[in-house]
Amino acid sequence: MTTVGEALISLLEAHGVDTVFGIPGVHTVELYRGLARSRIRHVTPRHEQGAGFMADGYARAGGKPGVAFVITGPGLTNTITAMGQARADSVPMLVISGVNATPTLGKGLGFLHELPDQRGMMEKVALASTRITQAAELPGALAHAFALFSSSRPGPVHIEIPTDVMVQPADGLQAGLSNAVPPLPDAGAIAEAAKMLATAKRPLILAGGGAKHAAAALKHLAERLGAPVVQTANARGLMHGHPLAVPASPSLKAVRALMADADVVLAAGTEFGPTDYDMYGDGGFVLPDNLVRIDIDPAQLRRHPARLCIEADCGAALEALAARLPETVKQSPEGEARAGAAREAALSGLDKTLRGQIEVVETIRDALPGSIVVGDSTQPVYAANLYYDHDRPGGWFNAATGFGALGYGPPAAIGAALAVPDAPVVCLSGDGGFQFTLPEIGAALDAGAPVIFVVWNNRGYREIETSMREVGVEPVGVSPEPPDFCKLAQAYGIEAERLSGAAGLAAALTRARTKGKPVLIEISVE
Template identity: 55%
Template sequence: MSREGISTGVYLTHLLRAYGVEVVFGIPGVHTVELYRGLAGSGVRHVTPRHEQGAGFMADGYARASGKPGVCFIITGPGMTNITTAMGQAHADSVPMLVISTVNAHGRMGSGEGWLHELPNQQGLVAGVSAFSRTVNRPEELAGVLAQAFAVFNGARPRPVHIELPINVMLADAGHLPLPQPMLVARPAPSPDALEDALDLLTHAARPVILAGGGALRADVGALAELLDAPLVMTTNARGLVEPDHPLAVPFSPSLPAVRRLVQESDVVLALGTEFGPTDYDMYEDGGFELPGKLIRVDLDPVQMARGLAPVLALVADCAEAVQALLKRRPVAHGRNGALRAGVARVAAEEGLEDNYRRDLRLLNLVRDTLPTARLVGDSTQLTYAGNMGFAAATPGSWFNSATGFGTLGYGLPAAIGAKLADERPVVAISGDGGLQFTLAELASAAEAQVPVILLLHDNSGYGEIKSYMIAKNIPPLGVDIYTPDLAAIAKASGWTVHRVTKLADLPDRLREGADAPGPTMLIFGDDLRAQA
């Protein structure tokens, strides 16, 4: 591809293609149109959301489903303030996201004179929700800054990166610049000495347990659990590491008493890619999660090792590398009753759940069993909360949502759109009517992009979970019974196929129809359907 006489904005497109970028999410504006000059005919697909927050959520879902960073083109000022919520969710869940924005030209940047879209300090705005934010002051800097971004995505704890181009730099000539070969970054492997120490602890353990988080999604954790005969406890972002009926699987939250007992009775705990976040381990904030046994932690982030529970042994490494190294050393397990211990924990955890959670889990299981290859992408809504308590996903990466950690609303639909753009697997978004209204306009984005997602919409005319919480706390439920427009009519007007499902027996057929449809499908249900599960 010729680069003679091209601008830095067009040069950026060439660089992105060199890094294998296939999709960009963005809304063109007067400050970003030069970024779009090179997109036509480049092979990079552009998807237009209706709000920059939607762009960020789409990029998040795309990244989780594809394993590649989600890329966004964002305008100066309001575009950046709009996307920071999505960046916060991605930062909390270690999701790779590349946010490329413009900024006012040198001499106008941060002047306080009121230039179009001017912010005092865009870098300061995104500092807390990004691995780094960098201003490209000369065309010659762009390739190096982009290489640093992909070094974070590929070799460190992945998080959002923000790169801003002053308008004068974006328009500057870059035809003289070469197209560098993307740098290959190998993720770190654990040190041999640390591996031997871990092997010794695991070999001599009588009751080992594995705690797996989202950082272990691409590791062969199931094989290691079998070799160690160790129950495998999966946090929200690790569900699906083993099949739902695996004898060692414990797909229940470690906030539950039964799972906590399993951990407390263990003598060695191997924690893989989990930050021990409170919304996974102490959802009810009772301080009841205890780990008296010896803790081995494996994490890409050395700083994270010093947060939360202190390990006796810390392996700074990629989880997939560490697990593979342990499998090669084949620690020997004898008489650890792993399947029995896991089974006792599973039964007790399910029995300890509230009736409404067990009912919602049966509903989620029906969705999973009807569409076994589907990804289920949840908003912060009641069905998702139940799933985080104990849903057994079918495959790694087939259950993720915004209901832990940062806990945004409006995530489900746009994240599902992004996930569906990653491959051909069915995608089911799970949302409530309240959360959907945060990003309701993205219904049109899905239809425009011809993305056949399925939206499983729980319509209870308000913020049901918060209402229940207020009542439990003896607080008058004010502000939670909201006016809900005719969502079915809005969806139909936006190009969706809509069905209201009132009988549980009809749900499988509707799901299969949605999975085979050429466009998006909304399945609306109420508490009457939940009661049938």
């Protein structure tokens, strides 16, 4: 007899899942029954939050949904933070949990890991939360989850299986594979947008995270128009080194001036979130008048109305726009000059400290070309989100925007390394954030994920301390004493070295890359 738990593994295989992240428990033992003999790899984090962050990093780097298995109650609540980050950054994540036996649910009988309404709680964070009450519902629930991932703005999806349902017979279940696709761009809207862009003298493109898989289409359209391309943090890596690229935050005055000067602005896959467009909270960002928006999510289009909205996948819409432009369209002759002036003004407008921190990130990029750099909320990451040109589309991502979950970097980097094993993967974390999920370096060793963990050790939460001082609050609670990170790494069997400042970082990265296994580099910052 095949049980629901065993059928789940077979159905996940049919949907192309090759890796799951999770910690087994008494409430999920039956979900593991078929795992050992399957083709799916299981990676064990040290905490369920790590499972969620690993699934997030796996999805961002590899493009496939990340999958986590967690127990009911505390296992699932531990995962909520990671799901919140995935929801904020549109990351496809499937979280499969147990839940107590069906007859006990909602009765407050005091069972182990009991919650009053687990699914009701998850519905507030996930795109959808489904309870399986009988075997026949399982294929449809999985099909619905994967359809959401492929046809709309992705995010976390939750499926829970009661312990009594896990052992039900499930012979003969067939996967309901989804062929759902995003909505096609409306031909009339494409024609109108192409007309606006073709007649623009100073066109501008804003590229967000929704455009990170549309690099070729974005570059083609930008070159046809001669339009500078401003990239939010989640779009960095697009058009690396291109004379039309502006890898700078729209929160900077120079970028805002570029936007204000444009006569038509095309926004592709960006939600206009304050952490990208108004991170200083000065209220200086104003939506352009002649704004054309492309977004897969109609709700996002409604939140920031534009003169013209195109509901579609960014890649498809950008390709359609380029094809619809008349052959006689003239490239804006000043596009490259406008982009160059904005780049220069944006970088020169940052103080010496920020520019020095950006140089640290550039050192990582140049020492390890084509790397995936996964950041946590730490000073060099904040600085690079303001201005930094990465050399790999989708290869720069972090939790310092949107939801802002501290401790994201180490486990997410492990997921990224497993999704893209041929790419160098660097986790850039501060000493404070690194301690949130420090034990996950052991999971990296277990899984053979050759992540290079770079710890920026300034002995405390210096960004928060600076913020407190700027508003006249005496700093309290911002100087937790860090441990000896090198000794801790060595206790896990991981090689480590300490640098005094960033000098020598390039050589240390080169040495670490040759190891083919996890390595820790601590940068001691005065």
